[in-house]
Amino acid sequence: MNVTIEENRSHPRLPDLLGAYHLVNQAEKGTPVTAVADLPAVYRSEAEDPAAAFTADTVLLATATGDELPAGCVVLKAPYEGRAPEIKRLWVAPEARRKGIAKALMAEALRRAAASGASAVRLTVWNWREEPLALYRSLGFEAVASWDRRPDLLCLEKPLERPLERPVRPAATDRIDRLTPEEVRAHASEGLAALLLDAVDSGASVGFLAPLEAPEATAWWSRVADEAAEGVRDVWAARGPDGNLTGVVTLVRAGADNGRHRGEIARLLVHRSARGRGLGHRLLATAEAHAAATGLTLLVLDTQTDSPAERLYRGAGWTAAGTIPDFAADPAGVPRPTTLYYKRLG
Incomplete structure (x- = not known):
């Protein structure tokens, strides 16, 4: 299936995607809530105003050919304090899964990180999320020393190669x-x-x-x-x-x-x-x-x-x-x- 990727932290569909992500995340952590308004403040702010929450970051959305609205999203956090950029909030609506959308989003996020000159990119994933973990490992991510000590949270990193430049005259x-x-x-x-x-x-x-x-x-x-x-x-x-x-x-x-x-x-x-x-x-x-x-x-x-x-x-x-x-x-x-x-x- 063909997938169109766009960068748009102000897309009207984005709050729904991020809200769904955080509601499932809270349920999996054993602290379920029924509405976005009941999420912890830091997560609620992302779902309610992603343009403000990710003002310095790259937010990508994926739309399958023939669909009117994006069915998935991912955030490439801007690097800070010399750290590698971090991939977060990878989410695909349940009805649109197993169509290559998550892989397409990850590929574009990795491409952009490499194009920016980053030497590596990192992410965290709960150890019970078998499908995302399998995807990350297939893309070359490997476990590294933890920078986030929360129990059951894995820290992964992938080295990047900058795109080769074709020979040109000086x-x-x-x-x-x-x-x-x-x-x-x-x-x-x-x-x-x-x-x-x-x-x-x-x-x-x-x-x-x-x-x-x-x-x-x-x-x-x-x-x-x-x-x-x-x-x-x-x-x-x-x-x-x-x-x-x-x-x-x-x-x-x-x-x-x-x-x-x-x-x-x-x-x-x-x-x-x-x-x-x-x-x-x-x-x-x-x-x-x-x-x-x-x-x-x-x-x-x-x-x-x-x-x-x-x-x-x-x-x-x-x-x-x-x-x-x-x-x-x-x-x-x-x-x-x-x-x-x-x-x-x-």
């Missing part, structure tokens, strides 16, 4: 420079417009619907040049060996007095011909370094949930703050969820 062949307002204006109708057109043509959600016409792309960059002249936005562009622009990133400074410590990363674009050689990471790092050097202490951004850009930001140490369903349409006009990220500097 990223150093692309030179990154900060553009003056005049340079932004000079490149608006050609190199910069071409980057924006390429992004929309490749399906990236960057604020425009397809087909994006060159005059509209040029006009947008002309407005960016005005913002750069006003000191509102900084622009960096990457040039390949032939001098053509291969990527761009902008940093927008908050205008409100109480937000002068904050900036936003916007329009990080890498041309399809230049992808796969680390240029996106270099552009992002350049903007982050400049932000820190000029006194900013917090950066924010948003990106389409489950997009390749999400893997870039997670790998660069950004933290997911929440997901908004149907926040923005992709170039084809289909509403897609957006995940908000932040990164503290210094």
Whole structure:
């Protein structure tokens, strides 16, 4: 059976799934309750407001092909204090079990943990839960020294390998420079417009619907040049060996007095011909370094949930703050969820 995985800690189905998980969990521990309202406070808060309870974590839901609502969920907790990220709250509705949903959720959680750069992932499981325990062992989890001393609770861990990168030509062949307002204006109708057109043509959600016409792309960059002249936005562009622009990133400074410590990363674009050689990471790092050097202490951004850009930001140490369903349409006009990220500097 095909399963669709989405990240959405605000999905309306999630409270039901988490509530069912905790009610069964309480019953198995010998302290049954009949309603979510009667759960211990820490568990009740998860079921009643998962978006707040898991604000820094990755919440995945699984929907089987043909179904309208997710039938399973899992949480990948953000790492803290140098510890490995932890998988929690794996749950599949009883009527949807033995269809591969739990395995699909675990596979995606492990993939995301590896993509974030984690060297291992861990979890706990009650020793009487034979089916989940068998699944975890089949995925390579092994028992380790306990970090949770509750009786009958097993602590398991799995080492991770980071995805292999394909051989590529060195990223150093692309030179990154900060553009003056005049340079932004000079490149608006050609190199910069071409980057924006390429992004929309490749399906990236960057604020425009397809087909994006060159005059509209040029006009947008002309407005960016005005913002750069006003000191509102900084622009960096990457040039390949032939001098053509291969990527761009902008940093927008908050205008409100109480937000002068904050900036936003916007329009990080890498041309399809230049992808796969680390240029996106270099552009992002350049903007982050400049932000820190000029006194900013917090950066924010948003990106389409489950997009390749999400893997870039997670790998660069950004933290997911929440997901908004149907926040923005992709170039084809289909509403897609957006995940908000932040990164503290210094």
